[in-house]
Amino acid sequence: MSTDKFRDCIEACIRCAHACEHCAQSCLRESDVTPMAACIQTDRDCAEACWMAAAFMSRGSLFIEEVCDVCAKICDACAAECEKHEMDHCQKCAEACRRCAHECRTMSGVHA
Amino acid sequence: MSTDKFRDCIEACIRCAHACEHCAQSCLRESDVTPMAACIQTDRDCAEACWMAAAFMSRGSLFIEEVCDVCAKICDACAAECEKHEMDHCQKCAEACRRCAHECRTMSGVHA
Amino acid sequence: MSTDKFRDCIEACIRCAHACEHCAQSCLRESDVTPMAACIQTDRDCAEACWMAAAFMSRGSLFIEEVCDVCAKICDACAAECEKHEMDHCQKCAEACRRCAHECRTMSGVHA
Amino acid sequence: MSTDKFRDCIEACIRCAHACEHCAQSCLRESDVTPMAACIQTDRDCAEACWMAAAFMSRGSLFIEEVCDVCAKICDACAAECEKHEMDHCQKCAEACRRCAHECRTMSGVHA
Structure with a gap:
């Protein structure tokens, strides 16, 4: 992958997108999907961003x-939602979102 | 929008993408989301395609x-899934998917 | 398409995305592509947004x-770049970008 | 990242998308962009796929x-186009495309 100044943030974004796609899918496979609706919705937006x-x-x-x-703002919201749920896929997704939000904030301040 | 040979298919794709995004969101707001899981999942893939x-x-x-x-193949699958559900958003989505599948098939045969 | 409060903005975004995709492609078919490089680049970002x-x-x-x-910010920049070029595809793209920027600004202030 | 059966193919796709985005941008910065038009166009399609x-x-x-x-088909075409150009960004992109086409073919045959 790239060795330039964007490397860490690109990696964090890709890991977060992947975690969100996986989390949404895992939520849809829970025995009761209803309490996961907000999580599925936010995962979708976060993955796309x-x-x-x-x-x-x-x-x-x-x-x-x-x-x-x-992207940082959507990651924050997705992390907050995922942290409400104890499933492993939600906890891991929250972690990836927090990391990505941090990297994106660093990046968005590069020219500030 | 474009006036060329792609116009009808572009329009059908955009209407279908819109219907799928709307259907997925509406499914997530049903009182019982669990029976809609497959529909939400297929809507997502279909919208993106x-x-x-x-x-x-x-x-x-x-x-x-x-x-x-x-795109035609995913539209077919999404239509088949949506047709199982009586909600208006599912029925309208199925219709948009069938139309889009038809237009995409016409297009994919253009150079055949 | 949707009849709700997002209708005009969705339409403006889709028209703008379409105009940007078409403009980029048309720029790539000009006899001298070099002066169109910035336009192609901005069209790409604007279409995706x-x-x-x-x-x-x-x-x-x-x-x-x-x-x-x-999206409004990227549309502004794309309009400014396209307006530098006299080709029809650039002029039409600039117009679609200005309209989309306006609709997106209205939308981004909805909850403000 | 995921540890499942998709891991290698996801990684190849992400590396290829990254290489294509980078190659298109680098082509747009060449002193003469005109000979790179087909490469820029194919890079765009390949990145999105x-x-x-x-x-x-x-x-x-x-x-x-x-x-x-x-995706494999578009990667093949992108590799063939990039291989025509001696720039480092094109050569590296071609390599990423060939690898991605191979992984995608393996994946598309999984259920065959």
Whole structure:
């Protein structure tokens, strides 16, 4: 993967996107899906934001700061939701979201 | 929107993507989400395939035939799943999926 | 398409995404592509932001305000770049970007 | 990242998407962009197909076989185009595409 200044953040975004996709799918396989609805919904948004941020950084876009800022906000919300649930997939997803939010905040402040 | 040969298929893909996003969200708001799990999952895949097919056609990609072929298959599966449920959002989504599958099949045969 | 409060903005985003995809492709077919490099690059980012905003609105995401705010900024930049070029595809893309930026700003202020 | 049967293919897709995004951007910064037009165009399609395949595998979609099959075809075409150019970014992208096509073919045959 890239060795440049975006490397850590791209990796955090990809891990978070992956964790969110996996968490949403795992939530849908729980015996009672109803309490997981908010988690599934936030996972979806967070995955999409993270894949997009990874793509913008991969091509050195001029809008990395803006995209990473939004991504950090959605990661925060997804982490807060996932932390409410004790399942392993939720706990791991929350962790990936917290890490990604941190990396995205660092990135969005690069030109600040 | 475009006036070219892709117009009908782009429109069908966008309507289908929209219907799938809306259906997934509506399923997540049902009082019992558990029976909707397969529908939410297929809606997600179908929405993503349809947005992607619309993008490929919008730029006149060389891979429209291949992408529309996959999109048609996912639309078929999503229609079949949605048709199992009597909710209005599922019935409308199924209709959009059937229409999109038809348009995508026409498109994927263009160079055949 | 949806008849709700997001309708106009979703439509503007989809038209803008389509115009950006088409503009990028048309730039790549110009006899001299070099002066179009910035336009191709910005079209790419703008298309992706617009498709994403349309998807977030289609599913009534909780992050529409944030995503539309970023989308508006990228649309502004894309319009400014496209306006530098006299080709029809650039002029039409600039127009779609200005309209989309306006709709996204209205949307991003909805909960403000 | 995931430790399951999709791990190698997800990784190959992400590396390929990253290489394609980077290659397109680097092509746009060449002193003469015109000869790189086909490469920029194919990079775009290949990146999008690879991000999508990575997302489908991350959530264990039912359509991994179909999506990976298309992805492999687009990777082949992108590799063939990139191999025509001696720049380092093109050569590295071609390599990532060949590897990704191979992994996607393995994946698309999993249920065959």
